[in-house]
Amino acid sequence: xxxxxxxxxxxxxxxxxxxxxxxxxxxxxxxxxxxxxxxxxxxxxxxxxxxxxxxxxxxxxxxxxxxxxxxxxxxxxxxxxxxxxxxxxxxxxxxxxxxxxxxxxxxxxxxxxxx
Amino acid sequence: xxxxxxxxxxxxxxxxxxxxxxxxxxxxxxxxxxxxxxxxxxxxxxxxxxxxxxxxxxxxxxxxxxxxxxxxxxxxxxxxxxxxxxxxxxxxxxxxxxxxxxxxxxxxxxxx
Numbered sequence: 515x516x517x518x519x520x521x522x523x524x525x526x527x528x529x530x531x532x533x534x535x536x537x538x539x540x541x542x543x544x545x546x547x548x549x550x551x552x553x554x555x556x557x558x559x560x561x562x563x564x565x566x567x568x569x570x571x572x573x574x575x576x577x578x579x580x581x582x583x584x585x586x587x588x589x590x591x592x593x594x595x596x597x598x599x600x601x602x603x604x605x606x607x608x609x610x611x612x613x614x615x616x617x618x619x620x621x622x623x624x625x626x627x628x629x
Numbered sequence: 630x631x632x633x634x635x636x637x638x639x640x641x642x643x644x645x646x647x648x649x650x651x652x653x654x655x656x657x658x659x660x661x662x663x664x665x666x667x668x669x670x671x672x673x674x675x676x677x678x679x680x681x682x683x684x685x686x687x688x689x690x691x692x693x694x695x696x697x698x699x700x701x702x703x704x705x706x707x708x709x710x711x712x713x714x715x716x717x718x719x720x721x722x723x724x725x726x727x728x729x730x731x732x733x734x735x736x737x738x739x740x741x
Contacts, residue, residue: 545727554637556716556731557673572728604672608727615661615720615727620672 516540518621520605526627527595535590535624537605545608546588547618548572548580550601557604563588595628602626630655633719635732643740646707650735652717653699661720662693662700666713667734673716676702707739 521536544565549557559572563582579591606618635652642648662679679691690703714734
């Protein structure tokens with residue numbers, strides 16, 4: 515049981531390039547999330563998904579896109595990289611029991627630098 | 630006003646000290662509260678949930694004050710291994726999605 519895995523661990527992009535950050539979880543969680551964390555800041559929610567085929571915007575979605583074709587995978591796409599997207603990106607997942615949510619489990623993060 | 634605010638610290642304390650962090654939230658309808666721990670260059674991990682009546686887990690005590698809209702984390706008998714950033718998180722979306730709003734974190738450095 516690997517939990518939440520993210521690839522790549524590190525990436526340097528040039529302005530205007532595109533890339534996909536991969537996120538996979540093997541816990542059969544319905545809920546998945548993408549956050550970004552800038553230095554000295556908390557986590558900001560980019561996009562989230564409540565199940566396969568369902569995604570919605572979080573607090574800071576501009577410049578990003580997501581898809582959720584399977585329960586396990588929740589990739590994050592950057593189409594035209596900008597220096598403002600330099601950050602650490604965390605993927606997380608959680609499950610639900612009745613009306614209660616279980617904790618969010620985080621992946622190890624992807625450190626992205628846009629030059 | 631930010632939705633969730635924390636004192637960024639750093640809090641420098643000697644081993645064995647007791648240290649407390651507060652976290653204020655602006656949405657009075659917020660329903661669930663959490664403390665996460667984040668080690669340097671690592672992902673956040675849940676430390677403990679915060680219940681209305683307060684709760685304790687070993688050396689850690691969490692409390693909620695709904696009237697004043699803050700949560701607190703008390704660490705007793707600090708260990709070197711407690712050095713980390715402590716993030717508070719609040720869920721206030723009516724329970725539809727488990728969206729969390731995080732504070733910026735409080736950095737704790739326990740000195741030998």
